[in-house]
Amino acid sequence: MLEHTAIPSEDASMNLAYDQSADTGPAVVCLPMFSMSRAATAAALSPALADAGLREIYLDLPGHGDNPANCPPTSQSMLDTVCAWLDHHVDAPVLLAGGSYGAYLAAGIARQRPDLVAGLLLLCPGVTIARPSRDLPDQPPLDAPTGWLDTAPTELHAHLDAALGHRTPTVVATVLAALTSGGPGDPTFQQQLQSGPGYALPDENTEVVFDGPVSVITGRQDRIVGYADQFRAMRRYPRGTYTVIDAAGHYLPYEQPTLLRSLTQDWLRRTRG
Structure with missing residues (x-):
């Protein structure tokens, strides 16, 4: 069971809304995909982190x-x-997890x-933020049953066709529920962020090595961020494990939850080693 918490602060930037589990173990802080909410992140990651004794945030x-x-x-301001929130609300270092x-x-x-x-769990991570520079799969998408996108809004058909590797009506329904869960956010701010010159972090291409336990999990049919850039970035993670999953795309946590749990448990084992 997750508890909603938002601790007031004189600095508005500290007032990030968050949910946390009742566990009192080490913290794992989970960051959402672009435009999505903490509720969607919990739906993706809570099953994979269950019974690990972690304080899920x-x-x-x-x-x-x-x-x-x-x-x-x-992105630098984000x-x-x-x-700043981590500095004020958790005892560092913590495990960090995030998607896209x-x-x-x-x-x-x-x-x-x-x-x-203390460690990183990176799911379908963006590596290079500029879309034209991403190395995307050029194979045709996997077969899908007729009408698999019928329940999705028409304006999302192209996105879901590119994003999903496990192409079934059930997966579509799960992803749509995630996309519409939680608060509405600020679409104008999100558009300014995504289209502005500051969308890329200034050190995006810096070859800084992080030597903690890392797991990078990608989808073989992810035509949003791909899987090849992520493999090349593994040189930054000397204690990193890289996995590419077939029949999975950009919404991998919702497409292959059983495999995600297995791989997440392996990452957690390595963080305790």
Whole structure:
């Protein structure tokens, strides 16, 4: 059971909405995919982290979920806000987990503030933020049953067709539920962030080594961020494990939850070694 908490602070950037489990063990802080909420992150990761004795913490980013846009629309400002929250609310170092953009920020935190990070779980992480520079799969998508996208809004068909590797109506329903869970966020702020010059972290291409336990899990059919850039980035993680999963795309946690749990448990074992 997750408890909702938002501790008031004189600094508005500290007021990130978050949910946490009742466990009193080491903290694992989980960051959401772009435009998604902490509720969606919990739906993706809580089953994989269950029974591990961890204090699970699920954050909303600025301008996402229940949080107002309380920082400039740049990824560096987003990262700085999360770091400030970590400095004030957890005993560092902590385990960091994230999907897509959340994983991009988690990797950035490990570069810039390694004192905060004990280990990284990166799910379908963004590596290079500029879309034209991403190395994406060029194979055709896997077969799907007729009408598999019928329940999705028309405006999401192209995105889900590119994003999903496990292409079934059940997976579509699970992803749609995640996309619409939690607070609404601030779409204007999100658009400014994604389209502005500050979307890329300034040290995105810096070859800084993080020597804690890392697990990078990617989808073989992920046509949003791919899987090849993530493998090349493994040189930054001397204690890193890389996995690419067939029949999985950008929403891997919702597409292959059983495999995700197995791989997450292996990562947790290594963080305790």
